[in-house]
Amino acid sequence: MKNTGSNRSGPLRGVRVVEFAGLGPAPFACMLLADMGADVVRIDRPDAPPIDARDIVNRSRRTVALDLKAAAGKIQALELIRHADLLVEGFRPGVMERLGLGPEAAHALNPGLVYGRMTGWGQDGPLALAAGHDINYIALAGALSLIGPPDGSPVPPLNLVGDYGGGSLYLVMGLLAGLLHARATGQGQVVDAAICDGVLSLLSNNHTHRMQGRFRDQRGSNMLDGGAPYYTTYETADGRHVAIGPIEPKFFQALCRELGLPESLASLQNDPARWPELHAAIADALRRQTQAYWCAQLEGTDVCFAPVLSPPEAARHPHIVSRRGFLHVDGVEHTAPAPRFSATPSAIAWGPTADLMSAQEVLADWRAPCAQPCP
Numbered sequence: 001m002k003n004t005g006s007n008r009s010g011p012l013r014g015v016r017v018v019e020f021a022g023l024g025p026a027p028f029a030c031m032l033l034a035d036m037g038a039d040v041v042r043i044d045r046p047d048a049p050p051i052d053a054r055d056i057v058n059r060s061r062r063t064v065a066l067d068l069k070a071a072a073g074k075i076q077a078l079e080l081i082r083h084a085d086l087l088v089e090g091f092r093p094g095v096m097e098r099l100g101l102g103p104e105a106a107h108a109l110n111p112g113l114v115y116g117r118m119t120g121w122g123q124d125g126p127l128a129l130a131a132g133h134d135i136n137y138i139a140l141a142g143a144l145s146l147i148g149p150p151d152g153s154p155v156p157p158l159n160l161v162g163d164y165g166g167g168s169l170y171l172v173m174g175l176l177a178g179l180l181h182a183r184a185t186g187q188g189q190v191v192d193a194a195i196c197d198g199v200l201s202l203l204s205n206n207h208t209h210r211m212q213g214r215f216r217d218q219r220g221s222n223m224l225d226g227g228a229p230y231y232t233t234y235e236t237a238d239g240r241h242v243a244i245g246p247i248e249p250k251f252f253q254a255l256c257r258e259l260g261l262p263e264s265l266a267s268l269q270n271d272p273a274r275w276p277e278l279h280a281a282i283a284d285a286l287r288r289q290t291q292a293y294w295c296a297q298l299e300g301t302d303v304c305f306a307p308v309l310s311p312p313e314a315a316r317h318p319h320i321v322s323r324r325g326f327l328h329v330d331g332v333e334h335t336a337p338a339p340r341f342s343a344t345p346s347a348i349a350w351g352p353t354a355d356l357m358s359a360q361e362v363l364a365d366w367r368a369p370c371a372q373p374c375p
Helices: 024-035 071-082 103-109 134-141 159-185 197-201 204-211 249-259 272-286 290-297 311-316 318-322 359-367
Strands: 014-019 039-045 061-064 086-089 114-119 189-194 232-235 241-244 305-307 327-329 332-335
Touching: 014 024, 014 071, 024 039, 024 086, 024 114, 024 159, 024 189, 039 071, 061 359, 071 359, 086 159, 114 159, 134 159, 134 197, 134 311, 159 189, 159 197, 189 197, 232 272, 241 290, 249 272, 249 290, 290 305
Parallel strands: 014 039, 014 086, 039 061, 086 114, 114 189
Antiparallel strands: 232 241, 241 305, 327 332
16 A cells, blocks of 8 residues: 555544654654654655664654755745644754744744754753753753762663653654644644753652652662662572562562561661661572562562563563564564554554655645545
């Protein structure tokens, strides 16, 4: 079947998105929109390398190659924008304006457009034009200082906290909120999604604990940063690891029983002065058996247990398999769409493709009436 906007499913079916090709959080945000049924059309450079079929973040999209510095390319981009509901770009501030494709030009053609801007630092501020990556944004926002061993340097948590947590997810939330407003009023707007802002927002609970005097500004000394012996990882007899997180006293007491620890130790759970003693006792107990043994004993119980698995191992875990956490499309393994909808299930329309379409083909599709009522 030809890749079109009609052969999609999900709660965003009928929503049209223009994506300006980039890296990191903006493409991931567009993957989420496409998974939920949005018709995302990606505008890339004519000299861009072809999309790899294994680049699953670029799934379910049609790609149009346009030279945005040429008059013809700009005109075609504006015509796509005219018919779109959402726009996503991840350039430095001012780039889209210099191309003649900024919010003012876009809204002159399409007043109801929700114009999403993904940056690290935001559209203004002293660092707005500075280069940066996830590690820089989470460092400045205060998150990186909290992650890592107490006797070592901060450890970057991949690029999950900044790019995808504080970036992509906040951009998608902003786009969908803007879409609701535009559908109700006909008025579009700009969504300034800055990774630094998103990470600050993610730290709200941590900020609350600090103001309440329940957080120490030292890595590895708090409940959720590996300091608490009941919320951390432990090595097993075979050199693997397990993760435990029984925060609630009744769950912690269950863990102590399963590990054969004295009842007296259970009362030490919330006494930080005794945490080293408790940590040593739990570590000694878990180190006596293999990871597989503890999985057989503790998985599915209330002790808040899980094995520490590699991504390939996770794909084979019975729980992930039962929920179809990975799907195969054209011989390529994809992460499944999330979250899951009961009435309008999301789906992967097709895998990443190097095929290009012309802007005219997309516009012919977008100008045609919907095959069924659009949202």
